[in-house]
Amino acid sequence: MSADELPSWRETSVKQSIVEFVAAVTDPDSPDFIPERDRVAVFDNDGTLWTEQPVYAQLVFALDRAAELGHPTSLEELHAGGMEALLKLLALTHAGITTDEFDAVCRNWLASARHPRFGRPYPATVYQPMVELLGVLDRRGFSCWIFSGGGTDFMRTWTADGYGLPPHRVIGSVGETEFRIGDGGPELVKTAKVGTINDGPQKASSIHRHVGQRPIMAAGNTDGDLAMLQWTAASPYRTLELVVHHTDGDREYAYDRDPILGSGTGQILAAAAEGKWTVIDMAADWATVHPDT
Amino acid sequence: MSADELPSWRETSVKQSIVEFVAAVTDPDSPDFIPERDRVAVFDNDGTLWTEQPVYAQLVFALDRAAELGHPTSLEELHAGGMEALLKLLALTHAGITTDEFDAVCRNWLASARHPRFGRPYPATVYQPMVELLGVLDRRGFSCWIFSGGGTDFMRTWTADGYGLPPHRVIGSVGETEFRIGDGGPELVKTAKVGTINDGPQKASSIHRHVGQRPIMAAGNTDGDLAMLQWTAASPYRTLELVVHHTDGDREYAYDRDPILGSGTGQILAAAAEGKWTVIDMAADWATVHPDT
Numbered sequence: 231m232s233a234d235e236l237p238s239w240r241e242t243s244v245k246q247s248i249v250e251f252v253a254a255v256t257d258p259d260s261p262d263f264i265p266e267r268d269r270v271a272v273f274d275n276d277g278t279l280w281t282e283q284p285v286y287a288q289l290v291f292a293l294d295r296a297a298e299l300g301h302p303t304s305l306e307e308l309h310a311g312g313m314e315a316l317l318k319l320l321a322l323t324h325a326g327i328t329t330d331e332f333d334a335v336c337r338n339w340l341a342s343a344r345h346p347r348f349g350r351p352y353p354a355t356v357y358q359p360m361v362e363l364l365g366v367l368d369r370r371g372f373s374c375w376i377f378s379g380g381g382t383d384f385m386r387t388w389t390a391d392g393y394g395l396p397p398h399r400v401i402g403s404v405g406e407t408e409f410r411i412g413d414g415g416p417e418l419v420k421t422a423k424v425g426t427i428n429d430g431p432q433k434a435s436s437i438h439r440h441v442g443q444r445p446i447m448a449a450g451n452t453d454g455d456l457a458m459l460q461w462t463a464a465s466p467y468r469t470l471e472l473v474v475h476h477t478d479g480d481r482e483y484a485y486d487r488d489p490i491l492g493s494g495t496g497q498i499l500a501a502a503a504e505g506k507w508t509v510i511d512m513a514a515d516w517a518t519v520h521p522d523t
Numbered sequence: 524m525s526a527d528e529l530p531s532w533r534e535t536s537v538k539q540s541i542v543e544f545v546a547a548v549t550d551p552d553s554p555d556f557i558p559e560r561d562r563v564a565v566f567d568n569d570g571t572l573w574t575e576q577p578v579y580a581q582l583v584f585a586l587d588r589a590a591e592l593g594h595p596t597s598l599e600e601l602h603a604g605g606m607e608a609l610l611k612l613l614a615l616t617h618a619g620i621t622t623d624e625f626d627a628v629c630r631n632w633l634a635s636a637r638h639p640r641f642g643r644p645y646p647a648t649v650y651q652p653m654v655e656l657l658g659v660l661d662r663r664g665f666s667c668w669i670f671s672g673g674g675t676d677f678m679r680t681w682t683a684d685g686y687g688l689p690p691h692r693v694i695g696s697v698g699e700t701e702f703r704i705g706d707g708g709p710e711l712v713k714t715a716k717v718g719t720i721n722d723g724p725q726k727a728s729s730i731h732r733h734v735g736q737r738p739i740m741a742a743g744n745t746d747g748d749l750a751m752l753q754w755t756a757a758s759p760y761r762t763l764e765l766v767v768h769h770t771d772g773d774r775e776y777a778y779d780r781d782p783i784l785g786s787g788t789g790q791i792l793a794a795a796a797e798g799k800w801t802v803i804d805m806a807a808d809w810a811t812v813h814p815d816t
Contacts, residue, residue: 267689329731382732382735386735396560396735397734397735397736398691398733398734398735398736400735404732406728407727407728407731407732408724408728409724409725409727409728409750409754410724411753415757416727416750416753416754416756416757417757418727418728418731418754425732431701431702431703432702434700434702434709434711435699435700435701435702435711438622438700438711439675439697439700439718440691440733441690441691442675442679442689442690442691442693443690443691457702457709460704460709461702461709461711463709464708464709464710
């Protein structure tokens with residue numbers, strides 16, 4: 231691998247681990263060689279591929295849309311109301327609308343919304359080192375997939391541009407849809423019925439459902455990703471597990487608990503230590519965090 | 524397209540429609556040209572890609588396995604017991620087992636089971652003309668997907684060999700799985716909880732969930748496939764809808780109602796007539812039905 235394919239990674243042991251793993255599993259003469267069809271890599275999204283602080287982008291979208299629909303609510307009210315309040319907000323802002331309409335609403339919001347600290351569109355808060363890694367893997371015959379707690383339909387409006395991933399490889403939480411023949415012809419209407427909350431152990435089940443193969447590489451950042459990394463690590467092939475540790479309050483955020491669901495990092499960091507997984511120290515290992523704009 | 528890519532199709536108007544469609548959407552100079560990334564084709568499985576008579580292969584598998592597990596039941600008892608009996612049979616034969624174990628059980632059964640009329644393994648009851656069509660589409664940059672009422676895990680044990688499709692492109696009904704750390708490490712256990720029954724309007728919703736794009740081509744054989752074909756036909760692109768009509772009692776079966784779920788063909792044939800969809804008359808349009816063995 232030519233070194234300049236990962237220019238946003240500092241020359242540390244973490245970069246070395248990644249480069250060595252990719253070389254070993256793609257070299258036909260290596261004992262660790264893995265055929266292309268089995269090179270499945272899975273990534274969490276929020277906090278692993280893009281910034282999730284101070285509030286998930288999708289939650290900001292939901293709050294903005296609720297206000298627009300005449301039902302303003304605040305983050306404080308949401309916190310106080312717990313899961314019931316969150317589901318009510320999602321029903322209001324993510325349901326009763328066709329998939330085509332929802333796609334347009336998301337794209338409009340993404341075009342105008344700005345991250346409160348970085349002043350840039352949310353899709354420009356992707357992690358440049360991880361985007362480079364996705365590119366390296368893609369060029370070496372890996373199929374990269376996202377398994378996120380965020381909503382599938384929301385993510386797919388920008389992940390093709392942001393990461394170069396086709397929609398079928400971007401899987402998150404799912405609200406059910408209903409097929410109907412509308413005035414303009416066949417359409418799918420998003421409903422308030424929750425199909426899958428794609429977090430924790432469900433990520434392993436979702437990988438089985440959507441990919442049907444055990445990954446050989448996985449990346450996450452909180453305990454909600456633990457099962458996904460464990461499931462990957464148990465592959466008969468050589469595997470690589472990456473944990474993004476948010477240590478960089480100067481350039482991004484330093485935290486050990488995700489902003490809304492409150493998932494911690496204690497379990498995944500302990501498992502990483504035990505399983506010799508690769509922990510990315512954002513402050514130390516990344517030369518750049520976000521792309522130049 | 525060279526004619527001998529579809530040698531099992533007779534030189535009829537149906538073959539002509541298929542050849543003309545594929546040429547038009549893949550020719551960069553055609554007004555109907557569609558870029559590769561949008562060439563999504565979706566197929567029903569039972570009765571569309573392989574024989575579903577006299578009884579779905581998966582149901583034979585379930586009955587055989589129930590007997591093996593010491594709980595023999597008959598097709599007659601199952602009919603009499605309706606959906607409740609069917610779900611009980613599925614819980615007995617498809618749950619309480621890890622995904623790896625289930626995979627092995629299915630492969631064992633497939634290796635020994637024989638179709639009662641044709642005396643060949645079930646995977647050898649695929650329709651040779653459709654296998655040729657899948658190959659033509661694959662070589663022209665289409666991504667072909669199965670959306671079947673059959674079980675995802677059952678199908679994936681043979682569809683890679685049978686059709687050349689990777690597991691992620693084979694989607695059927697889904698039983699939920701549970702992630703756990705077993706004695707041998709992380710595993711997924713199949714549960715009796717039904718996640719998705721992938722028939723009728725659900726097929727359109729499943730396509731949205733698993734592909735995230737509107738297909739430009741769809742093939743089915745009963746009213747359970749109607750929504751999938753309608754959803755496809757409503758694409759802004761030029762599309763092709765195929766209905767496999769079982770008219771061939773001599774070489775296969777002649778029927779207008781599927782064997783177990785009892786879905787008819789009245790609606791899909793009416794929609795085909797109205798929407799100018801392409802109806803495949805198996806007796807007239809196929810030179811060969813099953814592959815040579």
